[in-house]
Amino acid sequence: MSASVLPLGRSRQPLAWRLPTWPSALVVPLAGLLLWVIAARAGWLTPAILPAPAEVWATLGELWKSGDLQSHALWSMGRVAQGFAIGALAGLALGAAMALSPRVDDYLRPSFLAIAQVPVIGWVPLLMLPLGIGEALKIVIIAKAALVPIAINTHAGIRAVPRGFVEVGTAFRYSRLQLLRHVVLPAAIPPVFTGVRYGLTSCWKALVAVxxxxxxxxxxxxxxWGRQMFQMDLVVAGILVIATIGLLFDGTLALLERRLQRWRPA
Structure with missing residues (x-):
């Protein structure tokens, strides 16, 4: 969107850049925690369905002291790191190739969009045959989860670069490589990073599912394990850890995105 069509008085900074202030960000979690405490004390739900917050907190403490929490979290984050690295590189390369080459776009995009419609879990039964149920299966599923949103957003971001930017670069006699490095890629960073953040979120969800x-x-x-042992405090504790790590991942990428886009007007 050009600056001429932005409403007067509005910030040009995309909404994705804004980090929530802590007071407003804590309202909903604290309200949910309060409701949880009230429900536990009033007996609205049995502990077999939703244990009290104090019980979940005690379980988290026990998992931390035993080292089980750190061990399981490191396993999960290691898988995400491997799968995300593979999927992100493949998604960036594929999205850029389809955006920069009409011929590649004609040949690959229809098939890619068809494959993208299948949820990552839908590939598990098929991939189990050649890959088994070991680490290779998990890495491939996680990589696919990252590849789709990153490739789509990279394609859209490069295609959306204003033609005037390219014309200015051409006037400065930039080569194709210089145009790509100094004009196209910087201008495409916002949608590309949106894809990267969605890709990491998809990786984290796919990891837990697999x-x-x-x-x-x-x-x-x-x-x-918690469900099989009917230990709902363990299940809720695991959910809280998964949500916290996912939020930290997204926040880290948001900070990196802001740093890379310092050149944009506030």
């Missing part, structure tokens, strides 16, 4: 299906370690396995 660990629920086939794993002997990781936070997803912790949820399965």
């Amino acid at each position: 660990e629920l299906l086939a794993s002997a370690e990781g936070l997803g396995f912790l949820l399965v």
Whole structure:
């Protein structure tokens, strides 16, 4: 969107850049915690369905002291790191290739969009045959979860670069590589980073899902183990840890995005 069509008095800074202030960000979690405490004390739900916050906190403390929480979290984050790195590189390369080459776009984009419609869990039964249920399956599923949103947003971001930017670069006699490095990629950073953040979120969700299906370690396995043992405090504790780590991942990428876009007007 050009500056001429922005409403007067509005900030040009995209909404994705804004970090919530702590007081407003804590309102909903604190309200939910208060409701949880009231529900536990009033007996609205039995502990077999939703244990009290104090019980969940005690379980988290026990998991931390025993080292089980750190061990399972490290397993999960290691898988996400590997799968996300593979999927992000492939998604960036594929999205850029489709955006920069009409021929590549004609050949690949229809098939890619068809494959993207299948949820990542839908590939598990097929991939189990050649890959088994080991680490390779988990890494491939996580990589696919990252590849789709990153490739789509990279394609859209490069295609949306204003033609005037390219014309200015051409006037300065930039080569194609210089145009790509100094004009196209910087202008495409906002949608690309949106894809990267969605990709990491998709990776984290896919990881938990695949660990629920086939794993002997990781936070997803912790949820399965708690359900099998009818320890709902363990299940809720695992959910809280998964949510916290996912939020930290997204916040880290948000800070990195702001740093890379310091050149944009406030």
